[in-house]
Amino acid sequence: MGSLLGEKSAALLRFLKDAATLRRRRVPAYGVGDKVLWLSDVPKDRPECRSSFISDRPAEFPDLWLEVRKKRKPVLPPLPELVKDWVRPQDLDQVDQEPELLPEITVLIEKKVPDPGGPPEQDRTVIEKIPEVRHLKDHSEVENVWLDYLVNYREPWKQEMRRWQEVQRIYEDVDFMRRRLEESEERYELMLGVGLLQWQDFTGTTIKRHLLTASAEINFDPSRGVLTVGPAASFEKWRIEIDMMELQNQPRLEDTGLDDLLAELEVQAWDRVKVGEILHIIANRASPDAQVHENSLEPLERTDKTFRVIYAPALVLRERRPTAYEELTNRFLKDSENEPSLLLTKPWERFLLEGAPSEASLVDSVEGPSNDSGLREGDYRLYFPLPTNEEQKKIADRLQT
Numbered sequence: 001m002g003s004l005l006g007e008k009s010a011a012l013l014r015f016l017k018d019a020a021t022l023r024r025r026r027v028p029a030y031g032v033g034d035k036v037l038w039l040s041d042v043p044k045d046r047p048e049c050r051s052s053f054i055s056d057r058p059a060e061f062p063d064l065w066l067e068v069r070k071k072r073k074p075v076l077p078p079l080p081e082l083v084k085d086w087v088r089p090q091d092l093d094q095v096d097q098e099p100e101l102l103p104e105i106t107v108l109i110e111k112k113v114p115d116p117g118g119p120p121e122q123d124r125t126v127i128e129k130i131p132e133v134r135h136l137k138d139h140s141e142v143e144n145v146w147l148d149y150l151v152n153y154r155e156p157w158k159q160e161m162r163r164w165q166e167v168q169r170i171y172e173d174v175d176f177m178r179r180r181l182e183e184s185e186e187r188y189e190l191m192l193g194v195g196l197l198q199w200q201d202f203t204g205t206t207i208k209r210h211l212l213t214a215s216a217e218i219n220f221d222p223s224r225g226v227l228t229v230g231p232a233a234s235f236e237k238w239r240i241e242i243d244m245m246e247l248q249n250q251p252r253l254e255d256t257g258l259d260d261l262l263a264e265l266e267v268q269a270w271d272r273v274k275v276g277e278i279l280h281i282i283a284n285r286a287s288p289d290a291q292v293h294e295n296s297l298e299p300l301e302r303t304d305k306t307f308r309v310i311y312a313p314a315l316v317l318r319e320r321r322p323t324a325y326e327e328l329t330n331r332f333l334k335d336s337e338n339e340p341s342l343l344l345t346k347p348w349e350r351f352l353l354e355g356a357p358s359e360a361s362l363v364d365s366v367e368g369p370s371n372d373s374g375l376r377e378g379d380y381r382l383y384f385p386l387p388t389n390e391e392q393k394k395i396a397d398r399l400q401t
Contacts, residue, residue, distance in 0.1 A: 009336050013336060035316070046167055048071045051064070062268050065267075067226065067227070069171075077153040087100075095161050111129075113126060113130075171227065175220075181317070188317055189319075190232075191216060193314050194211075198308050206303050207244050216231060217232040237263050252285065276292060
């Protein structure tokens with residue numbers, strides 16, 4: 001009897017799990033509400049940035065998915081006095097566009113002019129500022145000073161500014177994620193994803209999401225201006241996400257040994273050999289023409305009908321999806337497979353035996369009378385989809401007997 005209930009319990013849990021999957025809205029790709037930071041954009045040769053995914057020696061800091069330290073913004077060297085009036089100030093901050101000298105400028109010069117308010121018999125003068133137009137072609141010394149400033153001062157500043165911008169972009173992205181989580185942690189979740197699926201399925205839908213994800217968290221040291229990203233405290237193992245595909249395209253991953261491989265991987269998803277093995281299993285189960293690029297850090301520019309999986313690690317801030325029910329069902333299903341008797345509580349048995357009084361009486365006869373079970377022969381309730389009359393109830397009672 002116990003084995004029969006265990007099988008029925010597992011079958012019901014599988015049904016509940018599949019029903020929840022059918023009800024869930026498919027999200028094929030990251031949307032405008034998601035924030036994605038590709039780790040390929042993290043500068044590799046900057047001491048302010050560290051990541052085990054882009055390091056040549058990742059084993060030295062295996063749990064460090066990303067660290068970025070705030071860098072001081074370079075200060076533009078002051079302009080020489082001689083050229084200050086010949087350059088627009090707003091052009092100086094443009095790193096990607098070289099400022100140019102103005103072809104002409106208007107300056108105010110001091111000149112002595114007759115005093116209009118003085119007596120006519122007295123030759124009195126006053127000093128006024130008179131506008132004067134100057135042309136660059138008549139002032140070669142300005143061009144010489146400007147050229148020296150560009151080569152010896154502005155060019156080194158530009159190089160340092162570009163390095164600062166590379167680091168600052170990463171810092172601002174991670175800090176944005178941190179602030180968003182602090183403001184609405186119940187709405188958003190932070191994930192690290194590897195194994196980007198880029199594929200156009202038979203419906204013409206473009207799929208661009210990671211197959212392997214893990215919960216991540218951000219730690220902030222305000223005194224040093226350092227942001228650190230690593231596995232969340234709730235991390236157990238990497239999750240496989242295939243819900244971005246239509247049901248008929250989702251690979252069957254039972255009895256593939258993936259659970260053991262994921263457990264062995266732990267937090268070290270920078271190990272491309274181990275990750276590649278997992279991605280190959282998933283991809284080959286999904287499509288006969290699947291291609292896996294386990295050494296490519298960058299996503300592909302184009303997506304076509306070939307099932308491609310790219311390593312492409314990324315930090316993803318996305319809205320939480322309602323998966324608590326499915327996770328609970330999965331946990332119950334796993335527990336029932338390991339130890340079926342764990343789920344055979346009295347309320348669960350009554351639910352499974354609904355409509356089967358003969359089986360209920362058998363349970364009572366085997367286990368003995370139980371005051372709290374409330375399940376005895378003839379002690380059951382029939383549920384009808386519509387209002388019924390007494391004659392229909394009698395018919396159902398006879399059929400039950």
